Amino acid sequence: EKLIRAIASNPELTPVQKNTTIQGLRDSVWKSNMRLHKKKRKIEEEERAGVGVGNGGEDVKGDGGESTAGGIATDLTMSNIHEATATATLARRSKRMTPPASYYKKNRHGKIELVWSSESSSTKFSLDDLSVPLFSASELAPTFHDGATGAVLGCPHYARACKLRHPSSGRLYTCRLCCEQEREMPMKDQDSPLDRYAVTEVFCMRCGALQPASDRCISPKCESQGKPFSKYSCNICNLYDDGPNKNIYHCPFCNVCRSGKGLGVDYRHCMRCNACVSLADDTHHCIPQSLQGNCPICHESMFQSTEPLRGLKCGHVMHLSCFTMYMRAQSYTCPLCKKSIEDMKDYFALLDAAIRMQPMPAAYSATVSDIYCQDCGKRGKVPYHFVGCKCSYCGSYNTREMGRLEG
Ligand SMILES: [Zn+2]
Ligand SMILES: [Zn+2]
Ligand SMILES: [Zn+2]
Ligand SMILES: [Zn+2]
Ligand SMILES: [Zn+2]
Ligand SMILES: [Zn+2]
Ligand SMILES: [Zn+2]
Ligand SMILES: [Zn+2]
Structure with a gap:
């Protein structure tokens, strides 16, 4: 900050030079903070893993x-x-001391049978033989997609009538993201991420039957009467979604469920990028060559990274987590090519409105800025405004002021 003040008060620099230098400084300070943050997180993760092993x-x-x-x-x-x-x-x-209302399990021959029921004592298992899993009251309680109204079963993320059983901890979560949310809270016995592909059992929130994962409840006594847990379900991702106007398809190449009508309908899978891209997007830039480099934010390799990546509108790529941090710091331009990071239409409309509401004082009414547009690469002269200078070719505010002509 001291350095920034020194630059700002240096009479030998033009305002433009000052601004770019200060911006550059802020960027590099921010980037090194990011690196520190990453390192700290890694150490914490390692410590946590260490504690787990020593835990009796x-x-x-x-x-x-x-x-x-x-x-x-x-x-x-x-x-x-x-x-x-x-x-x-x-x-x-x-x-965790309550059994589910009933428990259906596949036997050795792959046939599903009722092994335990709270209503009958003549079932295969009894509560004392350690074979009936126990849950906490909150795990067994139904959760809702519509919050307080309580009319639609599900969670904030999905409408669905079943919960997933965590493949390693055995706990019940309404969805993978619900598990992720809980993992963000500081807790002693934190769960591992819920591996959607490894889920084998689901819990019907209508009748309380724990059962092998499938698209509908197997219990003949269930009030669902054979209705599926959700309109869409994927037996690979174990995704259940009852959203009324949502289209979902499973891409076998990405091996995940994605929003859209389907491959060949409104999406295609780009084999070079190994990602699904919209058929409407004819400006798709393939990303592998940009993946060879390092993340422009944390400078770690992206090619070997298992962390999710985020492609920018310009075709450059960074870690998704780095992208989120970068956006949070109110940076909207690609750190590599300075183009707008994504579609900024809404943000630019806000600036339009701000300018309409605050015309420049009369003394500046004839002042003109010579600008370079970082989005379309064109140069031109536009009226000066302290909120920003709008490119007259593409409408972007992502412009650099090269000079100013007092009127
Ligand atoms: Zn959820
Ligand atoms: Zn049921
Ligand atoms: Zn799927
Ligand atoms: Zn795909
Ligand atoms: Zn591609
Ligand atoms: Zn990164
Ligand atoms: Zn870029
Ligand atoms: Zn432009």
Whole structure:
């Protein structure tokens, strides 16, 4: 900041030079902050992983989704477990003590059978033989897509009548993103990300039956009467979505479900980019060559990165997380080519309105800016305004003032 003030008060620099230098400085400070932030996050993740391993063999046993009171007793008598850990385990497990209303399971021959039901004692399993998974009350409670109204089952992310059972922890989440949200909260026993492809069991929120994943509830007693959990379901991604006006298709090349009517209808899969692109987008730039380089924000390799990437309108690419941070810092131009990062129509319309509401004082009415447009590359003269200078060719405010002519 001291440096910035020094530059700002330097009489030998023109206003344009000052602005670009200061902007450059701010950018580099911001970038180095980003690098620090990334490093810190990595260390935290490693620490967390380390704690998991030392945690009294919990991981090996696979965090008892299927444990019962019997499991707790053994834990407590195991002398090598630190007392605090045991207490925490007890507190956590004691909250997960309710079985689902019924439990359907595939037998050895692949046939689905009712192995447990709260209504009948003549089923295959009993509550004491450790085979019936136990859940907390909130896991078993239905959740809603429409919040307080409570008319549409689901979560903020999807309308659906079932929950997914986390393949490694055994907990119930309405969706993968709900699990992700919970993971963002600081908790002692944090779940791993919910691997959508590994989900094998779902929980019907209408009748409380836990069952092998499929598109509809298997229980003959279910009030759904054979109606599916949602209009759209994918048995690969285990995605269920009942959104009324949503189109979804599964791309076998991306191996995820995407919004759209389908491949060949409104999307195609670009084999070079390994991504689905809109058929309407005839300006698609293939990205592999730009992936060879490093992320322009954190400078780590993107080619080897497993982190999701975000393509910019100009064809350059960065990590999705870096993109989010970059946008949050109110930077709207590509750090590499200075073009607008995405479609800025709405933002530019706001600037239009701001200029209409605040005409320049009379003293400036004849002042003209000589601008260079960073979006279309053209140069021209436009009326000066402190809010911004609009390119008269493409309408962009992403312009650089090359000089100013006082009227
Ligand atoms: Zn959700
Ligand atoms: Zn059901
Ligand atoms: Zn899918
Ligand atoms: Zn695809
Ligand atoms: Zn491509
Ligand atoms: Zn990055
Ligand atoms: Zn760019
Ligand atoms: Zn332009």
